[in-house]
Amino acid sequence: MSADALLDALDPDQRAVALALTGPVCVLAGAGTGKTRAITHRIAYGVRTGTYAPTNVLAVTFTARAAGEMRTRLRDLGVVGVQARTFHAAALRQLGFFWPQVVGGAVPRLVDHKARLVAEAAAGIGLSVDRLGVRDLASEIEWAKVSLVPADDYVAAAAAADRPPPAGFDAASVARLLTAYEEAKSDRGVIDFEDVLLVLAGILQSRPDVADQVRRQYRHFVVDEYQDVSPLQQHLLDQWLGDRHEVCVVGDPSQTIYSFTGATPYHLLTFGQRHPGAQVVRLVRDYRSTPQVVDLANRTLRAAGRDQVGGLELVAQRPPGPPVGLTAYDDDEAEAAGVAARVGRLIKAGTPAREVAVLYRTNAQSEAFEQALADAGIGYLVRGGERFFARKEVRDGMVLLRGAARSTADEPVGEAVRHVLATAGWSAEAPAARGALRERWDSLQALVALADEVGSREGATLVDLVAELDERASAQHAPAVDGVTLASLHAAKGLEWDAVFLTGLSEGLVPISLAETDAAVAEERRLLYVGITRAREHLELSWARARTPGGRASRTRTRFLDRIFPDGDAGGRRRPSAARVERPVDRADADPVLLDALKEWRRGVAVDSHKPAWTVLPDGCLAEVAATRPASTSELARVRGIGPAKIDRYGPSLLAIVARHGGAATPV
Structure with a gap:
């Protein structure tokens, strides 16, 4: 594909991104506006025109899945050699390279979980902690570290951030724990997840020779989801850049939903101050969702008034679709059963199960929907459950495929994979029964579907498929598995489906009861916005008046819908322009x-x-x-x-x- 042909595939705003090859660039990209398409075409165009050498480009993202998708798109555009990694993966790779020459020996062992160290540190300073206390304190340690808050400054910094200490502890005790935790790590000779970024940034600051080597290697930076950058990540990015301004950042303030982890839109909103003369491009054409979904998303942010900073007004590009649904149920059980019934009707009408998602605010809400879908005979996957590449059938299948790749020559990739996986339990027809047998089949079927995708590439072989699987496994970029997705709103970020059910939209859940400040409530509204914008065509909103059947109907629907559906709940009198308000049967x-x-x-x-x-x-x-x-x-x-x-x-x-x-x- 020629450089000009790359530009022909873009709309005017995306083209402006692709043409902005040098100097600081800030892309404000709304949901569904093709930001990944724009930035991957920008990189490819830079390579094709000779502006970039592929190996001089580092693109950093926030999830391994996003990094994997970026690499796949660049490869499809004929560009290889560009590093597309998460912040931590890029930092760990560099730390592994430089540690032996700066410090000597191997990089200290990276601890996967903080729990044992936190419990040990707490005991050392006389703090009594249970399992939940350890979890909450570990989260607080992570917040302090990604926010660049040392133990001596913790009390003042937490107060300034309006961040109360974990329940059962005071700020002074947390500050003492921060010191004890670092000492426990040092005694064991280990580092944690945040240390990877902290230590690398420290090396780059203290060793000009190392910093110079990194800056000669990476001359152009792309940062995706920039609204979620933490102070620590920004600090590392500053060390990578030095005094240069060759950076393109992409983000949407309306999708800032991880402030509890230290993420902040501050760096995105003040990018022009840090990089004077920066080009700013706005992507507002929404290619993902129908006008009905886009209108609801826009009105959700518009209703925030002064609380919404830097939001983008999306412009729908798709033809009109079905109206948005709003339903009030008597109780949680009825809501789960009602949603399962609606899901069943969508699947029967032709929507693939993998293109349906049920989203909720807290993971504890998933159980009712799991039961309701199982009762309805509908397969599902809980996002955040067992990782795809950790499943036994997937590991066994990959072993078989590696062996076959050494002996299979001319057979088409799809056919070869079907023959190999048939020995592992795959069949052309899915098992009729749900349960473990069907789940195993779904996993193997995902490998078959990926084989067909890889096989469609010219000259692809089984060796190419195995290489793709290894790359995806290292990045945890799982192929799509057939089944309805169950996920929290936070876990749904960056994903999209044909049909989305937003459930549990009552006060206390959305916004969650823990959101006690104006800033926290504003973030809960953005979380709802993220959920809405996951839907391409079908969008159903629901809430339940009571928790249990026959229980007191004390719940009210979320305040976020009040200005959008001003005339009451699902029994309301007026039909808003973008939504269908349904009256439930009066039992x-x-x-x-x-x-x-x-x-x-x-x-x-x-x-x-x-x-x-x-x-x-x-x-x-x-x-x-x-x-x-x-x-x-x-x-x-x-x-x-x-x-x-x-x-x-x-x-x-x-x-x-x-x-x-x-x-x-x-x-x-």
Whole structure:
């Protein structure tokens, strides 16, 4: 592809990014505006025009997945040799190279987890800690280190940041722990995750010869997700740059959601002050989401008023799609069942399961959705669970593929992989049953799908696939596995799906009850914005009035929706332009005689199956059946909480009970 052809693939704003090859550049890129496309084409254009030597470019990102995607895109553009890594991966690589000549010997062992060291340090200064206390103190140590706050300054710095110490501890005790923790590390001769950046930055500061060597190697820098840079990461970037200004940063203040880890949009918002004369390019054309989704995202930030700093107004580029849905449920169980039913209908209508996500504020919320999806016979994956490349079937499959790569010559990549993985349990048809067997198949199928992708490249062989898998494994850049994604809003950052369900949108969850300051609440709004902008086409919002079936309906929906849906919740009177407001079935209309008959039937099923009654069907489902009196399977499927699996198991019995008690409800 020629240099001019690279530019032809970009819109005017993206082209402006690609043409800004020298000097400081700040790209303010809204969600879905093609920022990765813009910066990878910028690098490729710089290489094609001779402005950059590939090996002189260092692109740093915040996740291994993003780094892997950047490398893949650059390779597809015909560019090899560019280093695309996370801050920590780049720093660890450099530290490993320079440590022997600066300090001598091997780099100290990197500890994976702080827990044992934190517990040891706490005991040494007389602090009583339990498991949760150790976790909270470890997080506080990380915040202090990435914020460049030494132990002597911790009390004042935490107060200035309006950051209360972990529950059960005072700021002075945390400050003493910081010192004890560093001493514990020193005694054991180990370093932690943050030390990789701190130590490298210290070497570059104290050794001009080393700094000069790094700066001769890397002359051009690209920093993605710059709104999430911590003071420590900025400090290291400053050492890499020296007095130069050859840096392109890309970010969106509206997607700053990690301030609890020390991330701050300050460096993005003040980039022009640090680098006078910087070119600023705004990407606002949203190619990801429908106008309905984009409008809701824009209004979510607009409603923040003065609390929203530096936000971008997105402009939708896709054709109109379905309206956004807002539903209020009676309780968490009904919400999970209702969402599972809607997911089932989307999949039946043709949306692949891997293109559906259920997002929530806290990881503890996932259990109800896992159960509801399992009851509905829908496969799912919990993001943040076991890593793909750590799964036994994946490790075994890669061993088999490495062996085959040494002996397979002319067979197409896809066919060769199918033959090899058939010996590991893969088959052309997915197992009908859910559970461990299907999960293993899904993992192997992901390898097959990646093989087809690699095989589509001209001249690709099984050796190329194995190399791609090794690279992805080192970067934890897993291929897509078929199944509905369950993820927290934080874990969803950087991802996108055709259909997104934003759940649990009630006060106390969104914003979370721990958000007690204006700044914390503003970040919770940005977190909701991130969730909204993950959706390409279908977007459903929901919340539950009570935690448990029959519990007190004391919850209210999140304040963030008040200006967007001003006339009430899902029972509201007016339909906003971008959203569908749905009135849930009033279960108070349930026929009491029919409801008693349904409960009696459920008791019998529970006894026969040795299960609690509520696991058969919850009270809310029975009440809705008694209120709507479904006369067919399709009508029964509209009841929230009754998915395909429940219909197969209980549908005939439920419909027969309704028929015996007067049949379908009289049309209004």
